[in-house]
Amino acid sequence: MLIKLTGGTVYDPAHQIDGKVMDIYVRDGRIVERPRDGEPVSQEYDLRGKVVMAGAIDMHTHIGGGKVNIARTMLPEDHRIDPTVHTEFCRSGCGHAAPSTLTTGYRYAEMGYTAGFEPALLPVNARQSHLEMCDTPIIDKGGYAMIGSDDFFLRMLAAKQDQNAINDYVAWIMHASQAIGIKVVNPGGISAFKFNQRALDLDEQHAHYQISPREVLKALSRAVHELGVPHPLHVHGNNLGVPGNVETTLKTMGAVEGFPVHLTHIQFHSYGTEGDRKFSSGAAAIAEALNKHKNVSADVGQILFGQTVTASGDNMRQFANASHASPKKSVIMDIECDAGCGVVPFKYKDQNFVNALQWAIGLEIFLLTEDPWRIFLTTDHPNGAPFTSYPHLIKLLMDKSFRNDMFTKLNLDAQAMSTLNSIEREYSLYEIAIMTRAGAARLVGLHDRGHLGVGAGADITVYTDNPDREAMFAKPDYVFKDGELVVRNGEVVKVTWGSTHTVKPEFDRAGIEKDLKKYFDTYHTMNMEHFKVSADEISEGGHSRVIVQECKGRREKTA
Amino acid sequence: MEHLSQAIDLSSPGTIEAVTCPACGLLCDDLSVERRADGALKVIKNPCAKGVKFFQYTPKTTQPRIAGKPSDLQAAIAKATEILGGAKHPLLSGLGTDIQGMRAVMNLAEKSGATIDHMNGKSSMRNLLVMQNSGWQITTLTEVKNRVDLLLVVGTDIVSYFSRFFERNIWNPETMFGQDTSSREVVYLGGRDLDTSHGVSPKGVQPTVLPCDVAQLPEVLGVLRAILLGKKVIATEVAGIQVSDLAKLAERLQAAKYSVVAWTASALDFPHAELAIQNIVGIVDKLNATTRSSGLPLSGSEGDVGAYNTSSWISGYPFRMSYRNDYPDYEPHHYATDRLLAEGQVDAMVWISSFNPARLPPSSKIPNIVIGHPNLELESEPDIFIPVAVPGIETKGIQFRSDSSVALPLKQLRATDLPTLGDVLSAIEAGL
Numbered sequence: 007m008l009i010k011l012t013g014g015t016v017y018d019p020a021h022q023i024d025g026k027v028m029d030i031y032v033r034d035g036r037i038v039e040r041p042r043d044g045e046p047v048s049q050e051y052d053l054r055g056k057v058v059m060a061g062a063i064d065m066h067t068h069i070g071g072g073k074v075n076i077a078r079t080m081l082p083e084d085h086r087i088d089p090t091v092h093t094e095f096c097r098s099g100c101g102h103a104a105p106s107t108l109t110t111g112y113r114y115a116e117m118g119y120t121a122g123f124e125p126a127l128l129p130v131n132a133r134q135s136h137l138e139m140c141d142t143p144i145i146d147k148g149g150y151a152m153i154g155s156d157d158f159f160l161r162m163l164a165a166k167q168d169q170n171a172i173n174d175y176v177a178w179i180m181h182a183s184q185a186i187g188i189k190v191v192n193p194g195g196i197s198a199f200k201f202n203q204r205a206l207d208l209d210e211q212h213a214h215y216q217i218s219p220r221e222v223l224k225a226l227s228r229a230v231h232e233l234g235v236p237h238p239l240h241v242h243g244n245n246l247g248v249p250g251n252v253e254t255t256l257k258t259m260g261a262v263e264g265f266p267v268h269l270t271h272i273q274f275h276s277y278g279t280e281g282d283r284k285f286s287s288g289a290a291a292i293a294e295a296l297n298k299h300k301n302v303s304a305d306v307g308q309i310l311f312g313q314t315v316t317a318s319g320d321n322m323r324q325f326a327n328a329s330h331a332s333p334k335k336s337v338i339m340d341i342e343c344d345a346g347c348g349v350v351p352f353k354y355k356d357q358n359f360v361n362a363l364q365w366a367i368g369l370e371i372f373l374l375t376e377d378p379w380r381i382f383l384t385t386d387h388p389n390g391a392p393f394t395s396y397p398h399l400i401k402l403l404m405d406k407s408f409r410n411d412m413f414t415k416l417n418l419d420a421q422a423m424s425t426l427n428s429i430e431r432e433y434s435l436y437e438i439a440i441m442t443r444a445g446a447a448r449l450v451g452l453h454d455r456g457h458l459g460v461g462a463g464a465d466i467t468v469y470t471d472n473p474d475r476e477a478m479f480a481k482p483d484y485v486f487k488d489g490e491l492v493v494r495n496g497e498v499v500k501v502t503w504g505s506t507h508t509v510k511p512e513f514d515r516a517g518i519e520k521d522l523k524k525y526f527d528t529y530h531t532m533n534m535e536h537f538k539v540s541a542d543e544i545s546e547g548g549h550s551r552v553i554v555q556e557c558k559g560r561r562e563k564t565a
Numbered sequence: 566m567e568h569l570s571q572a573i574d575l576s577s578p579g580t581i582e583a584v585t586c587p588a589c590g591l592l593c594d595d596l597s598v599e600r601r602a603d604g605a606l607k608v609i610k611n612p613c614a615k616g617v618k619f620f621q622y623t624p625k626t627t628q629p630r631i632a633g634k635p636s637d638l639q640a641a642i643a644k645a646t647e648i649l650g651g652a653k654h655p656l657l658s659g660l661g662t663d664i665q666g667m668r669a670v671m672n673l674a675e676k677s678g679a680t681i682d683h684m685n686g687k688s689s690m691r692n693l694l695v696m697q698n699s700g701w702q703i704t705t706l707t708e709v710k711n712r713v714d715l716l717l718v719v720g721t722d723i724v725s726y727f728s729r730f731f732e733r734n735i736w737n738p739e740t741m742f743g744q745d746t747s748s749r750e751v752v753y754l755g756g757r758d759l760d761t762s763h764g765v766s767p768k769g770v771q772p773t774v775l776p777c778d779v780a781q782l783p784e785v786l787g788v789l790r791a792i793l794l795g796k797k798v799i800a801t802e803v804a805g806i807q808v809s810d811l812a813k814l815a816e817r818l819q820a821a822k823y824s825v826v827a828w829t830a831s832a833l834d835f836p837h838a839e840l841a842i843q844n845i846v847g848i849v850d851k852l853n854a855t856t857r858s859s860g861l862p863l864s865g866s867e868g869d870v871g872a873y874n875t876s877s878w879i880s881g882y883p884f885r886m887s888y889r890n891d892y893p894d895y896e897p898h899h900y901a902t903d904r905l906l907a908e909g910q911v912d913a914m915v916w917i918s919s920f921n922p923a924r925l926p927p928s929s930k931i932p933n934i935v936i937g938h939p940n941l942e943l944e945s946e947p948d949i950f951i952p953v954a955v956p957g958i959e960t961k962g963i964q965f966r967s968d969s970s971v972a973l974p975l976k977q978l979r980a981t982d983l984p985t986l987g988d989v990l991s992a993i994e995a996g997l
Binding site for chain 1: 585594595665668693698699704705706708710711712734739741742823853859873874875878879880882883888894895965970974
């Protein structure tokens with residue numbers, strides 16, 4: 007079966023294609039160069055005048071796992087305002103801040119997204135994360151395994167074990183949790199909170215292990231690099247949300263000593279202490295540092311106004327923020343000497359000084375960071391806002407007058423503290439395609455996604471070019487997932503189930519499992535073998551299948 | 566992965582290691598089970614009374630029944646489909662199953678416009694209502710095992726529900742952080758005639774026991790919380806407990822580095838017990854202003870934690886939700902099994918109980934379909950009975966532990982002709 011997409015205006019930054027009129031052929035779910043001799047076109051779509059991009063990729067979105075499901079369970083009042091009804095193709099569910107898995111998949115697809123990556127997959131909770139992601143239709147998914155406050159790793163670091171042993175452990179975790187990346191959240195801090203430390207700065211000592219977050223970052227960024235994992239260490243830094251944390255963030259960029267690193271929801275880590283209220287924008291300093299450090303990438307974690315829920319592995323900071331909860335409730339957990347979580351509902355208000363400035367800080371970072379290949383469009387769903395607000399965010403980036411109109415409605419004190427309305431930049435379609443497609447795929451390590459080259463998976467989104475970019479990106483004309491038409495005119499017309507992307511770095515399993523087996527038997531409450539999620543579990547029920555993306559293998563070894 | 570694929574012959578005798586036991590919410594996975602040539606199973610390592618009983622079962626029947634008469638599976642499924650197809654508002658209750666079973670329950674519920682509730686709905690809701698009202702600060706079993714220095718147990722002895730709790734999580738020989746576990750302190754607050762022997766430390770240190778009627782725990786917890794909040798308490802005694810003893814307990818909680826306050830909602834069986842749990846949550850919240858403390862809501866039996874998690878991710882709501890409209894609808898009081906039956910709101914019931922042959926459907930006059938454990942000790946014959954494979958014995962599965970953070974694989978331990986719950990429900994769904 008050969009599909010021809012005729013005459014669309016193509017934006018494919020992976021191949022430096024910036025608005026070129028082209029035909030695209032799709033056979034058996036893949037993009038092909040042209041029909042074979044005599045091969046008939048089974049179906050043709052006339053895309054003349056339409057904008058064609060690869061399917062969008064959300065490289066940081068909380069869509070599956072314990073804390074997301076806690077958020078769902080604790081917010082019936084939020085679901086009630088957004089029930090989603092059963093249709094010919096879709097099952098019912100609920101939407102808004104913490105949507106049901108089914109609704110999550112449908113709504114991503116309806117916006118032209120074809121993949122989303124859960125950034126805080128707790129290894130001990132990985133089975134649940136994958137169960138939920140497998141019940142998330144249409145889109146591809148994957149997860150970054152969260153370590154760095156787990157006792158096994160911290161004791162390795164405290165014992166000054168050699169980097170090869172740490173690399174083996176990191177690889178073991180990635181295999182066990184079927185992950186495609188490694189994330190660290192408040193390095194060492196989640197553990198420190200369990201020892202009643204209430205803050206942990208980059209060079210502060212953990213009370214028990216006597217190691218610092220800097221050492222955690224150094225060891226993990228190096229491990230990820232040496233294992234050949236394409237996605238750099240994904241870092242949620244220390245001091246999230248704390249005024250003055252811009253200094254921590256700038257130091258964090260240097261702490262990895264040149265190894266690749268991705269700083270996530272950097273907006274929440276870009277706060278200064280200037281002004282009467284001791285809260286100011288650190289965006290200019292952050293953007294300048296991002297422009298300079300080529301080994302560093304970031305996603306923004308933009309906040310948008312309204313009700314949402316924050317769900318994070320950072321129980322230390324979420325505990326501290328719980329007093330700001332709206333509605334007033336929070337779930338804070340210590341988890342298995344491995345991790346933690348904190349779920350705090352939040353309502354961002356444009357007349358609140360701090361919230362308004364947070365909004366401006368995020369946009370300043372987007373607009374002052376020069377290289378769109380190293381900055382990514384996220385709201386840290388649902389922490390800054392639900393992912394369904396992406397079309398609105400794209401409009402803010404692409405339309406200066408709209409942005410300035412919004413800015414002038416903000417809390418006046420916040421306006422006085424921001425340079426946003428003096429920034430002229432407007433993102434182009436090409437730059438949006440980099441941030442949400444080509445760059446995201448490259449960052450995550452999806453070799454056959456995020457582009458429209460021959461051999462790529464045929465995840466393709468077609469829009470009507472519309473000066474109102476919010477309307478344009480909210481409702482694509484067509485979305486193809488692996489070559490199948492799944493969305494027409496912004497509505498799901500076919501439900502497929504997507505795949506789970508992973509990497510499987512090489513490592514010395516026997517060596518590390520000798521220690522781990524003993525460790526599990528002595529200290530844990532589960533068998534080491536049960537910690538591992540198998541590919542069979544993911545494919546059970548036919549809702550997903552594991553795809554192993556290429557991992558280049560160890561780049562170097564210590565002696 | 567070798568630990569899940571059952572390449573070995575399930576009919577030959579042998580010993581299976583690292584078996585997960587779903588007989589209670591602790592989900593111990595350190596059992597060894599011996600299988601005889603006839604398929605009989607025996608726990609030979611780490612037995613407890615519940616686990617032994619769970620694994621020693623052999624099916625008395627594999628044959629479905631329609632109105633008490635043996636039938637084949639197709640006929641039973643056809644009849645069940647007819648009943649559900651004719652119902653305006655069916656109820657799927659019991660829900661004693663694993664995650665794969667729950668996924669099939671959710672599919673059938675949506676297809677048939679049903680309301681769902683769990684056999685432990687009443688006790689689970691005591692916890693869920695608190696979580697939805699104020700949230701809470703809680704911990705998990707491995708944290709308890711390695712960190713707790715003061716365990717406060719409220720209204721239960723724990724072991725009546727979770728036999729190996731103290732053995733595995735309190736008196737464990739080693740901890741990650743070098744704690745001498747025999748120095749751990751245990752306090753029982755509330756309840757009468759509890760088995761507090763498990764709270765005696767290996768060195769013989771007796772636990773503190775402050776007994777009262779469980780129904781008076783709201784007052785007792787209220788006073789303890791008031792003391793911690795620094796409020797003036799005029800009374801000298803509450804529910805037979807000296808206020809000075811509660812003051813001492815408050816001091817110990819404040820001095821502890823990682824106290825854990827444990828309860829099991831099913832033991833708190835009095836009206837509005839959620840308000841007592843709310844007070845526990847308030848106590849933990851106050852303690853965390855200066856030190857570390859966590860709640861530990863113990864549950865997970867009959868798959869209740871797995872059931873509410875699955876329902877939450879698929880529909881947005883834990884159980885007591887309904888598909889009677891075109892969208893999921895949640896009513897934690899109205900959609901209770903007992904109430905729906907008493908008020909005549911539902912016109913057909915499917916009762917699912919796969920783990921425990923003693924957990925029976927409530928009596929009702931509406932058409933009822935019972936699907937579950939082959940040896941269910943039914944008091945009256947349902948319209949249809951379909952025996953299914955028990956997860957963890959006759960079929961593999963996945964189950965959530967009490968603390969909700971851990972989901973573990975269940976193994977298939979012997980060959981069977983029994984269908985899975987998923988097979989049966991999917992077949993019914995396909996016929997609707």
